[in-house]
Amino acid sequence: MIAQNPINVLQNRLSPGLRKDYSDYHTLLMAQAFQAASKPFAQIARTLRAGVPQARNRVDIVSPQLCDDALSRLLPSLRKYEGCTIIDICPGIGLWSTKVHDIVKPHKHILAEPPSSPFAPRLKPLVEQQGSRYQLADWRQMDRWNPDRFVAEGLLPALNTHGNKEVNRSILILANTAAPPIKRTHATTHSRLFDWAEDIMSGSEFHAAGPVRMLLWCPEQDATTFMPHTIGRRSKLSLMLEMTCHIEEIVGSCESVTERQAKRDQVIEIESGKRVAKLMEKSGVTVPPGRETHLHQMIQEALTQSGGHDAGPATETTSIPSRSWHKELQGLRRRFKDVEIPQDQSGRRKLAKIPPEIVKNPAFARFLELERNLKHKQKTTGVVEELLQDQSQIDALYLQVDDPHLEEAQRTATLADIRGKSQNLRDGLENLSTKYRNEFEFFKHDRKAYAQNPPLLMWDHRSAEPLKAHKEEFYPAKGLCLLDIEPRHPFPYPMTVAQRTFFRLLTTTLWQNAWDNLRILDHIAPGAFDAVNPK
Numbered sequence: 260m261i262a263q264n265p266i267n268v269l270q271n272r273l274s275p276g277l278r279k280d281y282s283d284y285h286t287l288l289m290a291q292a293f294q295a296a297s298k299p300f301a302q303i304a305r306t307l308r309a310g311v312p313q314a315r316n317r318v319d320i321v322s323p324q325l326c327d328d329a330l331s332r333l334l335p336s337l338r339k340y341e342g343c344t345i346i347d348i349c350p351g352i353g354l355w356s357t358k359v360h361d362i363v364k365p366h367k368h369i370l371a372e373p374p375s376s377p378f379a380p381r382l383k384p385l386v387e388q389q390g391s392r393y394q395l396a397d398w399r400q401m402d403r404w405n406p407d408r409f410v411a412e413g414l415l416p417a418l419n420t421h422g423n424k425e426v427n428r429s430i431l432i433l434a435n436t437a438a439p440p441i442k443r444t445h446a447t448t449h450s451r452l453f454d455w456a457e458d459i460m461s462g463s464e465f466h467a468a469g470p471v472r473m474l475l476w477c478p479e480q481d482a483t484t485f486m487p488h489t490i491g492r493r494s495k496l497s498l499m500l501e502m503t504c505h506i507e508e509i510v511g512s513c514e515s516v517t518e519r520q521a522k523r524d525q526v527i528e529i530e531s532g533k534r535v536a537k538l539m540e541k542s543g544v545t546v547p548p549g550r551e552t553h554l555h556q557m558i559q560e561a562l563t564q565s566g567g568h569d570a571g572p573a574t575e576t577t578s579i580p581s582r583s584w585h586k587e588l589q590g591l592r593r594r595f596k597d598v599e600i601p602q603d604q605s606g607r608r609k610l611a612k613i614p615p616e617i618v619k620n621p622a623f624a625r626f627l628e629l630e631r632n633l634k635h636k637q638k639t640t641g642v643v644e645e646l647l648q649d650q651s652q653i654d655a656l657y658l659q660v661d662d663p664h665l666e667e668a669q670r671t672a673t674l675a676d677i678r679g680k681s682q683n684l685r686d687g688l689e690n691l692s693t694k695y696r697n698e699f700e701f702f703k704h705d706r707k708a709y710a711q712n713p714p715l716l717m718w719d720h721r722s723a724e725p726l727k728a729h730k731e732e733f734y735p736a737k738g739l740c741l742l743d744i745e746p747r748h749p750f751p752y753p754m755t756v757a758q759r760t761f762f763r764l765l766t767t768t769l770w771q772n773a774w775d776n777l778r779i780l781d782h783i784a785p786g787a788f789d790a791v792n793p794k
Contacts, residue, residue: 317378318437318739319351320476322732326358328547329509329726329741333474334362336743340431340472342366344415346465348403348434351378353385355476359433360392369414371396371403404451406465418467424749427469435476437739448481449496452744456499459746460759470746474509479738482508486742488523488718490704495770500744501717502752508718510741511552511725524702526644527709531719532558539723550726588633591626598623643699646687650703653680 320326330337337359345368350356353370360368370386372379374397385393394414402408409415415430436448455473458464465471485497486506500506532554539545546555598617600610610618617623656677660670688696708715730736754762781788 317349317351318478318733318735318737319435320355320732320739321352321734322728323354323358325510325726325728325732326355328550330358330362331547332509332544332723332726333743337362340365340428343429343431345369345431345433346409346415347371348432349436350382350433351435353378353382355435356433357385359474363431365392365431367414368393369396369409370394371398373397373399373403404454406467418465425469426746426748427466427471429468430465430471432465432471432473434473436481437476437478437737448475448477449484452485452500453496455744456496456503459503459750460499460752460754466746470748470750472746473744475742475744476739477742479511479740482740482742486718487716488528489701490708490716491701493716495766497717498766503747503750505720505745505747506717507721507723507743507745508725508740509743510728510739524705527705528554529558529561531709531714532724533562534719535721535724536562542722544723546724546726550728552724552727555724588626588629591622591629595623595626642687642691643695643702646684646691646699647702647706649680649684649687651706653677653684654707656680 340363343363343365345356345359345363345365347356347369348371350370350372356368356370370382370393372382372395376397379395379397382393382395385391386395396403396409396412396414398408406415406418410417434451436451454464458466459470462470483492484494485500486508487493487497536555536558551559595617598613600613656673659665660673660677665673688699691699709719713720725740728739730738733739
């Protein structure tokens with residue numbers, strides 16, 4: 260059987276009126292998308308991947324509109340990269356690649372696909388068109404992330420200016436790690452970003468001639484590892500990325516609620532959202548219709564109701580569903596909104612006065628059950644909130660004690676006040692279940708992290724809310740995130756080779772068994788453990 264040219268395959272699937280004058284691959288892609296605009300995006304992807312059954316294991320963006328919305332957010336900063344060299348790792352069908360290409364107008368656009376990839380033949384029309392700046396590098400996985408191979412092939416100039424502190428805008432990396440590894444030795448998003456942060460610290464690999472920017476598509480579940488919303492999910496990788504990079508989430512979760520948001524104190528999430536809304540208003544950044552996340556919608560509604568002013572401190576609410584049953588409860592509330600449930604003086608429901616056909620409805624029984632769950636949660640959450648306020652008062656008193664200008668009598672009285680409040684706090688925690696004691700600890704650390712100036716977590720440094728994508732805009736229909744990873748300039752923590760070795764040792768130890776493993780500090784410097792853990 261003779262293999263068909265991919266361009267001919269696509270042209271045969273177009274109506275006769277659209278086949279004419281579509282020798283250009285990018286134009287053909289857009290024509291196919293335009294023709295199928297009223298159909299699900301998956302149909303576009305199936306057409307683009309005709310005859311390539313292996314492609315189902317690769318996740319690619321197939322929505323031109325999502326590409327346009329994301330690039331409109333990135334456009335001001337991408338203008339600085341006009342005429343650069345784009346290194347495009349795993350471009351797939353090439354839709355995102357050609358969109359970025361048209362904006363940046365690079366001097367050279369290297370499409371790095373493995374030789375066994377079913378997409379490599381489909382990218383050749385981009386390379387073969389007249390005046391093309393595309394070049395296909397059908398290399399194995401290891402070589403695609405190795406700058407020495409690019410230099411050896413004459414695709415990049417020699418990166419021999421080791422130690423340059425200036426941002427290198429002659430190179431822009433595009434990458435897609437949303438592909439299951441063929442072999443176990445293939446790198447995952449986690450290991451690639453770990454190496455990326457290490458290379459920034461040492462000024463090596465792609466960063467030898469200056470730190471390099473990367474636009475990365477990755478599975479949304481991977482983003483929870485290195486861009487957590489809560490201290491409890493902070494890892495060694497997230498710490499290294501906080502030190503070396505600034506990451507903006509351009510396209511966010513495909514779901515209304517992600518695991519990153521599920522266990523975060525909603526009070527902090529709302530306050531963080533208000534801060535971002537003010538930054539977006541000041542810079543003129545907007546979110547296209549249909550791209551608003553649930554958090555962004557709720558913050559905008561709150562600001563509208565308050566006339567654009569801060570409506571005061573946030574409180575626990577189900578406006579942002581933080582558990583799966585919260586979302587179910589919201590749907591049941593809308594379903595039974597016209598049903599009036601009378602109550603007696605003690606607050607008990609009088610179901611006898613409700614029509615029997617409603618009371619016997621299993622959905623109504625589920626509605627009452629979830630309402631009871633919510634009432635219990637709000638009651639317990641109120642107790643946890645009171646204890647968190649007590650903790651805040653204790654922290655404020657400790658700051659007063661550390662004031663060198665405080666008189667000794669006042670210091671003694673403040674310490675006595677701290678002891679009394681601390682005992683009351685311990686008594687309150689003993690009355691809570693283990694679940695809510697753990698929740699208190701998580702929320703306490705999250706609030707301390709957010710109260711720092713600037714906030715500790717990178718998520719709270721975002722300048723705009725991410726754009727909401729839909730799973731149908733990817734093929735197969737899985738959730739991806741687009742991350743804009745820019746190295747910090749200059750690197751704020753310069754280290755020697757020996758210092759980097761000790762840093763790796765310390766961070767690895769900290770994320771294993773905390774204080775017990777910190778005994779290793781004494782092997783680095785005698786007495787170091789007692790210095791960080793005074794008795």
